[in-house]
Amino acid sequence: MRELKIFAVVAIFSGILYYGVEPFAHGQMHKHVDSNGLVYDGKADIAEASKDKKEAKTKFWAEVAEIAKLKGDVAAGEGGYAMCMGCHMDGIPNMGGVVPPSLEHAGAIYDKNYLIALVKDPAMASNVDHKYADTMMHPMGSVGSMFPTPQSIADVVAYLQAKKAGDVTPKVAYEEACMRCHANRYGKLTHLGTAPVTKSNIMTGYDVEGMKFKQKVAEEQALVAAYMGKLPPDLSIIYRARSHHFLETLIENPQGQLAGTAMPRVGLNQNGMDKVMKYLQETGDPSKPKREALGPWVIGFFVIFTILAYLWKQAHWRDLH
Amino acid sequence: MSDKSSERRQFITGLGLAGFTGLGAIGALYAAKRSWDPLPSVKSAGFTTIDVSPAKENQLVVEKWRGKPIFILKKSAEMKKDKRDLVIGGANYHISIGLCTHLGCIPSYRPDSHDFLCACHGGEFDASGNVTKSPPPSPLVIPPFKIDGTKLVLGEEGPEYKKLKDAGLTA
Amino acid sequence: MAHFKKANSLNEWMDQRLGVNTLKKVMQSEYWIPKDINFLWAMGMVLAATFGILVVSGIFLLMYYIPDTKLAFDSVNYITMTEVGYGWLWRHVHGIGASLVFLIIYIHMFTGIYYGSYKRGRELIWLSGMLLFVLFSAEAFSGYMLPWGQMSYWAGMVITNLFEGFSPDFAGGALNSPALVEWIRGDYVPDQAFLGRFFMLHVFLMPLMIIGVIVLHFGTLRLPHVNNQEGADIDFDEAAALWKAGNKKESKVIPFSPVFLSKDVFVLGVYFILFFYLVFYNFSFAMDPVNFDPADGLKTPAHIYPEWYFLWSYEILRPFSKDLGLLAFIFAQGIFFALPFLDRSPNVAPAGRRGLFNIWFWILLIDCIILTFMGKLPPEGIWNVIGFWAAITFFALWIALPIITMLEKKK
Numbered sequence: 001m002r003e004l005k006i007f008a009v010v011a012i013f014s015g016i017l018y019y020g021v022e023p024f025a026h027g028q029m030h031k032h033v034d035s036n037g038l039v040y041d042g043k044a045d046i047a048e049a050s051k052d053k054k055e056a057k058t059k060f061w062a063e064v065a066e067i068a069k070l071k072g073d074v075a076a077g078e079g080g081y082a083m084c085m086g087c088h089m090d091g092i093p094n095m096g097g098v099v100p101p102s103l104e105h106a107g108a109i110y111d112k113n114y115l116i117a118l119v120k121d122p123a124m125a126s127n128v129d130h131k132y133a134d135t136m137m138h139p140m141g142s143v144g145s146m147f148p149t150p151q152s153i154a155d156v157v158a159y160l161q162a163k164k165a166g167d168v169t170p171k172v173a174y175e176e177a178c179m180r181c182h183a184n185r186y187g188k189l190t191h192l193g194t195a196p197v198t199k200s201n202i203m204t205g206y207d208v209e210g211m212k213f214k215q216k217v218a219e220e221q222a223l224v225a226a227y228m229g230k231l232p233p234d235l236s237i238i239y240r241a242r243s244h245h246f247l248e249t250l251i252e253n254p255q256g257q258l259a260g261t262a263m264p265r266v267g268l269n270q271n272g273m274d275k276v277m278k279y280l281q282e283t284g285d286p287s288k289p290k291r292e293a294l295g296p297w298v299i300g301f302f303v304i305f306t307i308l309a310y311l312w313k314q315a316h317w318r319d320l321h
Numbered sequence: 322m323s324d325k326s327s328e329r330r331q332f333i334t335g336l337g338l339a340g341f342t343g344l345g346a347i348g349a350l351y352a353a354k355r356s357w358d359p360l361p362s363v364k365s366a367g368f369t370t371i372d373v374s375p376a377k378e379n380q381l382v383v384e385k386w387r388g389k390p391i392f393i394l395k396k397s398a399e400m401k402k403d404k405r406d407l408v409i410g411g412a413n414y415h416i417s418i419g420l421c422t423h424l425g426c427i428p429s430y431r432p433d434s435h436d437f438l439c440a441c442h443g444g445e446f447d448a449s450g451n452v453t454k455s456p457p458p459s460p461l462v463i464p465p466f467k468i469d470g471t472k473l474v475l476g477e478e479g480p481e482y483k484k485l486k487d488a489g490l491t492a
Numbered sequence: 493m494a495h496f497k498k499a500n501s502l503n504e505w506m507d508q509r510l511g512v513n514t515l516k517k518v519m520q521s522e523y524w525i526p527k528d529i530n531f532l533w534a535m536g537m538v539l540a541a542t543f544g545i546l547v548v549s550g551i552f553l554l555m556y557y558i559p560d561t562k563l564a565f566d567s568v569n570y571i572t573m574t575e576v577g578y579g580w581l582w583r584h585v586h587g588i589g590a591s592l593v594f595l596i597i598y599i600h601m602f603t604g605i606y607y608g609s610y611k612r613g614r615e616l617i618w619l620s621g622m623l624l625f626v627l628f629s630a631e632a633f634s635g636y637m638l639p640w641g642q643m644s645y646w647a648g649m650v651i652t653n654l655f656e657g658f659s660p661d662f663a664g665g666a667l668n669s670p671a672l673v674e675w676i677r678g679d680y681v682p683d684q685a686f687l688g689r690f691f692m693l694h695v696f697l698m699p700l701m702i703i704g705v706i707v708l709h710f711g712t713l714r715l716p717h718v719n720n721q722e723g724a725d726i727d728f729d730e731a732a733a734l735w736k737a738g739n740k741k742e743s744k745v746i747p748f749s750p751v752f753l754s755k756d757v758f759v760l761g762v763y764f765i766l767f768f769y770l771v772f773y774n775f776s777f778a779m780d781p782v783n784f785d786p787a788d789g790l791k792t793p794a795h796i797y798p799e800w801y802f803l804w805s806y807e808i809l810r811p812f813s814k815d816l817g818l819l820a821f822i823f824a825q826g827i828f829f830a831l832p833f834l835d836r837s838p839n840v841a842p843a844g845r846r847g848l849f850n851i852w853f854w855i856l857l858i859d860c861i862i863l864t865f866m867g868k869l870p871p872e873g874i875w876n877v878i879g880f881w882a883a884i885t886f887f888a889l890w891i892a893l894p895i896i897t898m899l900e901k902k903k
Binding site for chain 3: 002003006007010013014016017018020021022024025028029185186233236237238240241242243284286287290291292294295298299302303305306307309310312313315316317319320321
């Protein structure tokens with residue numbers, strides 16, 4: 001009995017210690033940001049906006065909501081999409097700071113409202129309009145002239161949702177949504193995708209083709225860094241460096257977690273978010289499934305070990321008192 | 322020979338041996354100490370030239386010199402001038418090693434209040450690097466510099482630096 | 493030459509050459525432990541086992557670790573965690589072990605303080621134990637540098653900067669004679685030279701010294717014997733004679749092996765259940781997320797704090813100006829060594845029966861916990877005030893100790 005009391009004292013003090021340095025301290029250090037449930041209605045943008053921008057943002061998101069109500073014509077949208085392909089095609093080089101991403105699965109990973117907002121005004125949609133106050137323009141800024149009417153926007157978004165919504169793997173979701181800014185070296189992804197397989201010259205030991213690719217990546221990084229203000233971090237192991245909740249809410253609305261950040265909102269829907277998070281976990285914490293598989297066995301082993309040790313101990317201590 | 326003189330001889334020769342061994346140990350310690358010294362290649366890490374003309378008012382620019390961040394802050398008209406300012410091309414600049422003089426964290430600049438806040442232990446500096454809140458014991462350190470037109474050469478002691486140093490204003 | 497008879501068994505052969513039977517008596521079957529003890533007396537064995545686990549897991553981590561500032565981070569986080577079979581297991585075990593070893597050290601220390609196990613011939617046990625605490629701290633700190641993440645870099649920066657007070661030309665950087673802080677780092681900032689020397693300390697010098705002092709710590713225990721729950725002064729010869737005569741119930745002692753050991757092993761089992769629960773399911777407290785960001789000398793993390801076991805002494809240096817802070821830090825680290833000499837009471841008894849000392853003990857424990865909390869919280873507002881007063885309380889407690897123990901009545 002006395003031992004149990006002493007154990008209770010030790011356990012209580014250890015528990016208090018743990019509570020203080022972990023949940024309590026981290027709760028004080030990091031503000032909690034709630035998710036908006038991946039609904040892109042501009043609510044947070046309007047709430048955070050400075051006075052002079054509030055009105056414009058309210059109007060913008062109201063118009064987006066109006067367009068969302070229109071019924072898009074997939075066939076008409078195909079023509080609009082052809083214009084998108086002028087930039088969003090394979091092998092296109094950096095344009096105005098970043099490489100235009102592939103739209104092959106845009107309907108599968110991005111939210112409808114967000115896509116409408118993006119075609120209407122990319123800077124407003126991604127909530128980085130503060131970056132373009134001076135002379136700089138959003139690299140996709142000219143899109144407005146291609147889709148001048150609400151119906152044309154509704155059409156092209158309907159096309160994306162109907163024809164570009166195939167199954168997507170976690171890696172492809174990451175490549176389309178994140179890779180143009182964030183490399184992932186543990187996933188072997190540079191800003192320009194996976195490095196080609198090259199061989200070094202057997203006589204010199206140098207791999208000239210590989211070096212050329214590295215140079216291209218370095219040049220691309222310089223352009224991205226100049227556009228974003230600094231090189232966005234490699235996300236190989238970000239899954240262990242930040243909490244799951246932080247990453248999800250950051251992706252949903254970057255300004256909410258890091259006010260003033262250059263990171264645009266990318267407008268992932270639930271499917272896109274799940275896939276991207278899965279990829280981040282695959283590269284950043286690949287041992288998670290292995291831990292979960294092995295854990296019960298090891299703990300079970302020590303439970304049985306403890307029972308056997310207790311029997312052994314009792315055999316020795318029975319005669320002592 | 323008596324036991325006593327034998328004991329004395331043993332003691333003296335023992336002492337001699339111990340002393341001589343100690344001498345060798347000091348030599349070895351010196352070699353060990355030197356092995357921990359910064360390498361010549363580290364010491365001659367070179368000089369860094371920074372062009373300050375593209376800096377914008379009240380916007381902190383961070384450069385790197387000998388592995389350390391260097392703060393360059395162009396002061397706007399409303400910001401207080403200071404004896405520690407560098408005057409380059411008619412404008413006042415605050416230049417310093419961007420490490421808190423308390424325990425070496427990098428303070429962040431708050432453009433609204435024109436001051437630096439160190440997140441590690443809560444120290445604060447004004448826009449001229451003077452301490453406004455403890456624990457930092459001294460102002461942000463001004464690195465050795467030479468002014469060359471609109472360029473700054475860090476690591477070289479120019480006349481302006483010597484003047485600041487003699488006035489005890491560099492640290 | 494000693495005279496050797498032909499041996500009739502392997503045991504006899506070994507005994508002739510190594511004295512194994514004597515050794516067994518001295519270390520096991522006739523190493524007498526008081527019977528009146530509780531599970532807290534098993535913490536020494538728990539510590540030894542944890543150290544063993546750290547050594548074994550460390551060996552596997554060492555095989556793939558690359559002490560190069562450009563490669564270290566990925567050698568740990570990619571090669572070990574992703575490619576090496578069960579590399580993640582060794583890493584988690586090593587991280588949890590390094591954290592839990594301090595929890596157990598603190599439980600072990602406060603057990604010693606509570607029961608007065610540093611007096612009446614047991615002073616050297618306490619001193620060698622404190623030396624182990626300091627060595628483990630150095631081992632933990634140097635190990636924390638190795639993954640070369642943001643916390644590694646900035647912990648290295650902040651702690652070595654404590655020595656900047658001894659630096660005549662830190663600012664000028666002329667470095668004709670390196671200042672102490674630069675001598676320790678081998679550079680102006682923590683870099684390759686720094687990582688290399690901490691690697692050496694962590695995998696060789698510190699473990700070597702720890703092993704040596706563990707042997708010393710065991711040695712200091714043998715003659716005075718371990719204390720018991722009541723602080724009773726046991727006549728070990730008399731009690732041992734009773735045991736050997738078969739009067740196990742009447743004897744106040746038990747042999748170390750197998751009787752005492754059997755309880756140790758049971759406690760170890762319980763401990764390992766907790767240990768591996770943490771390894772598999774709850775490891776963030778021991779493997780700080782911030783250290784999964786690679787080291788960046790141009791960007792301080794928003795919050796810098798040491799691992800939890802250093803927080804109390806870190807908080808003690810925080811409220812003061814730099815030089816005073818360093819003194820406070822050294823005081824906090826060193827004052828526990830002086831405990832056997834500051835406690836002026838001759839009584840060896842659990843704190844619960846020592847009046848004022850009982851109050852002193854619980855205030856010290858709670859104060860250390862408060863300091864630990866404040867050490868992690870951001871240094872602002874109310875946390876600063878609480879931290880300051882907790883640090884003052886810490887000093888006051890140690891100044892008060894000789895006085896209150898002198899007032900204690902002799903029992």
